[in-house]
Amino acid sequence: MARLVMKFGGTSVADIDRIRNVARHVKREVDAGHEVAVVVSAMAGKTNELVAWAREAAPLHDAREYDAVVASGEQVTAGLLAIMLEGMGVNARSWQGWQLPILTSNAHASARIEDINGDELIKRFRERREVAVIAGFQGVNKATGRITTLGRGGSDTSAVAIAAAIRADRCDIYTDVDGVYTTDPRVVPHAQRLEKIAFEEMLEMASLGAKVMQVRSIELGMVHNVRIFVRSSFDRPEDIDPMSNHPPGTLICDESEIMEQQVVTGIAFSKDEAQISIRHVPDKPGVAAAIFGPLAEANVNVDMIVQNISADGSTTDLTFTVPSSDYERANVVLKKSKDAIGYASLDGSTDVAKVSVIGIGMRSHAGVAAQAFKSLAGKKINIRAITTSEIKFSLLIDVGRTDEAVRTLHSLYGLDK
Numbered sequence: 001m002a003r004l005v006m007k008f009g010g011t012s013v014a015d016i017d018r019i020r021n022v023a024r025h026v027k028r029e030v031d032a033g034h035e036v037a038v039v040v041s042a043m044a045g046k047t048n049e050l051v052a053w054a055r056e057a058a059p060l061h062d063a064r065e066y067d068a069v070v071a072s073g074e075q076v077t078a079g080l081l082a083i084m085l086e087g088m089g090v091n092a093r094s095w096q097g098w099q100l101p102i103l104t105s106n107a108h109a110s111a112r113i114e115d116i117n118g119d120e121l122i123k124r125f126r127e128r129r130e131v132a133v134i135a136g137f138q139g140v141n142k143a144t145g146r147i148t149t150l151g152r153g154g155s156d157t158s159a160v161a162i163a164a165a166i167r168a169d170r171c172d173i174y175t176d177v178d179g180v181y182t183t184d185p186r187v188v189p190h191a192q193r194l195e196k197i198a199f200e201e202m203l204e205m206a207s208l209g210a211k212v213m214q215v216r217s218i219e220l221g222m223v224h225n226v227r228i229f230v231r232s233s234f235d236r237p238e239d240i241d242p243m244s245n246h247p248p249g250t251l252i253c254d255e256s257e258i259m260e261q262q263v264v265t266g267i268a269f270s271k272d273e274a275q276i277s278i279r280h281v282p283d284k285p286g287v288a289a290a291i292f293g294p295l296a297e298a299n300v301n302v303d304m305i306v307q308n309i310s311a312d313g314s315t316t317d318l319t320f321t322v323p324s325s326d327y328e329r330a331n332v333v334l335k336k337s338k339d340a341i342g343y344a345s346l347d348g349s350t351d352v353a354k355v356s357v358i359g360i361g362m363r364s365h366a367g368v369a370a371q372a373f374k375s376l377a378g379k380k381i382n383i384r385a386i387t388t389s390e391i392k393f394s395l396l397i398d399v400g401r402t403d404e405a406v407r408t409l410h411s412l413y414g415l416d417k
């Protein structure tokens with residue numbers, strides 16, 4: 001007997017038939033003798049619709065009310081799944097974030113989970129063999145008692161946090177792909193499914209744009225050593241052998257569990273980037289602080305930073321990237337600080353994308369990035385900025401060339417099937 005968390009994403013609960021298929025997956029695990037907590041997302045498209053309604057009501061709205069609105073999608077699916085499980089003869093009860101409770105910070109719309117009390121769930125597993133069906137994405141702030149949400153894709157984080165809280169043996173993430181691929185299979189159809197990927201690599205993949213898992217869920221998995229298995233919800237429950245239970249999927253686990261390490265594991269990309277260049281900035285101590293201090297205060301996430309060494313020793317240019325959603329705000333902040341910084345002009349563009357190459361093997365291999373520069377040059381794809389770290393490098397390019405660049409790098413590093 002094992003204790004499992006099963007998480008189902010939006011496409012997996014898109015309509016009543018799919019929720020019924022989910023219920024059959026849950027029943028399969030219960031029949032095999034396991035204790036099960038299920039975490040569900042809202043039906044596909046529902047959260048987008050709720051977000052749009054909140055914006056339509058008022059473009060600038062109170063984040064507490066945004067959370068009250070957008071948390072409702074998960075409440076519906078949790079109730080529906082519990083009804084269907086009961087209909088199949090499986091004891092089940094739905095739980096909203098405040099009922100467990102899942103306690104979070106007060107940062108509405110991007111709250112962080114602080115604590116989860118799993119005692120009641122464990123008691124019910126033991127006493128009634130009851131399946132807990134938990135609304136993902138939401139929690140409650142203890143001080144205010146108000147509903148919070150965890151940021152887009154947050155149900156992954158709900159699932160991993162619950163797995164840690166109830167000391168689950170495994171956290172299964174059921175989604176619309178049968179695992180984590182070398183890159184987004186929607187862009188490169190011949191991308192390969194990875195059998196295993198290390199937490200650190202998955203963390204880079206997710207933060208650099210692979211939205212298959214929310215970044216925070218991987219951080220939690222890493223800290224609490226939760227084994228996360230990404231798999232497809234479209235497999236038919238009756239085709240899964242309960243004894244072997246080895247469906248295709250990807251295990252996200254500790255690096256030490258991975259025997260054969262490739263140099264490059266995967267390629268991620270993000271089109272939600274904007275580039276800002278500040279021209280003729282005085283080349284003297286304190287200028288970087290004058291630029292990035294006010295941006296940090298305004299909660300603008302600065303990513304790649306490139307600064308030239310000035311030729312004449314007096315002024316230089318500085319380029320950096322921000323998420324495109326922060327672009328306008330960053331411009332306002334920089335215009336306000338124009339005198340304090342003392343630059344000549346400001347320009348920027350949202351027509352850029354960041355393509356990143358990730359692999360733990362890069363720690364021990366030189367020249368991996370140089371190969372990329374050469375092959376992108378061969379395709380006349382211009383690189384606007386570069387950043388590197390121990391297990392990844394990122395390139396800023398024109399957004400229109402993203403898919404081509406991803407495909408080029410994918411074959412360059414031998415990731416094609």
Ligand code: ADP
Binds near residue numbers: 010041153177181
């Ligand atoms: P869910 O609704 O189940 O949470 P998401 O849409 O959030 O599902 O995540 C699954 C999607 O992530 C896939 O359909 C796929 O297009 C995308 N994706 C991006 N990068 C990858 C990758 N490297 N491997 C697998 N899927 C990826």
Ligand code: ASP
Binds near residue numbers: 009047152155156
């Ligand atoms: N429904 C939420 C969203 O679309 C949370 C999730 O699905 O993970 O972002």
Ligand code: MG
Binds near residue numbers: 153156211212213214
């Ligand atoms: Mg998701």
